[in-house]
Amino acid sequence: MRVGILTGGGDCPGLNAAIRAAVKSGIAKGCQLVGIIDSFNGLFERPTRTSLLGLEDVSDILDKGGTILGTHNEGSPFGEKPEENILRLREAMSELDLAGLIVIGGEGTQGIAGELAATGVPVIGIPKTIDNDLPGTDQTIGFKSCVNLVADSVMRLRSTAESHDRIMVLEVMGRDSGYIALHGGLAGGANVILIPEIPFDVKRIQKKILERKNIGRNFSVVVVSEGATEKGGEAIYKEELGGAKTLGGVGVQVAQKLHSLCDMDVRVTVLGHLQRGGSPCPEDRILATRFAVYAVDLALKKRFNRLVVLKGQQVSDTPYSEVSRFQRRKLLPSDEILRAAEAISVCLGR
């Protein structure tokens, strides 16, 4: 059997670990993996942008950030003419003798894969995204590596904040879901954590910071998700070079308000794409390996149109029909982890 493998959407640590595990376990079990470059786009430009992956292609990549297959932030690759392009994709698959595709991606890419699955293209999905916001799975590849970085950043900010009696605001990724801010903030000892699921009230944050001052803690660290909003306010976007609009700026907004409300020195750090790069943590290497081995096993059993997921401690699979495009997993305001944060007096801005 021969299947294609591709990575789509924003990169994250652990993609190479997944590709490596798919190729290694595939070769051992009689499934050849064809690497497709730059997401689905590579299929339209075969054969130059596809190649059979051997053991030598995946040696020494377990700990490498990024993806050896390249990636692309979709937009659907099927554009204005979806039927025609899906037909082209099927032709490409049959020319390359692919029994199916293993698609490593987040909500956007898996949404596209799900649409393909619905038209009968045999697909198996592996969930990845630092945001951890893909429905159906408890964890995605990349999330834990990102949390490690955020936690480390919070701890670094705590020490400099304490020396200077400052408020430090750290803006992290997470468009619609606060998993990165919450987990990274909790692990690093942040005093305030603001997430998209809970619109924040700056007066609450002011109260928390002044309470700390009253007990001699003259500094505070605030972690804010890029998608967090003030009560009654809207998400803040910035324009990238080239014109693309991306989330960003809420950290500065929060800092300005706290500066005048608390009469303290404030500094802002935006962690940005540092969160997407670098070597995966051991937990992500292991998760990526388990997901990829499971995906190859599904392919060998011809159980397509499934997304590999983690439920509790168990890797399993779920039909694509349960994961629709543009749907994101979110924290619930009543989640136990949010209550735990508040129980140790972390301010969530509510």
Ligand code: F6P
């Ligand atoms: O999907 C992960 C993510 O990191 C989001 O949190 C963030 O908004 C986005 O990607 C940024 O992506 P890019 O800069 O590649 O468009």
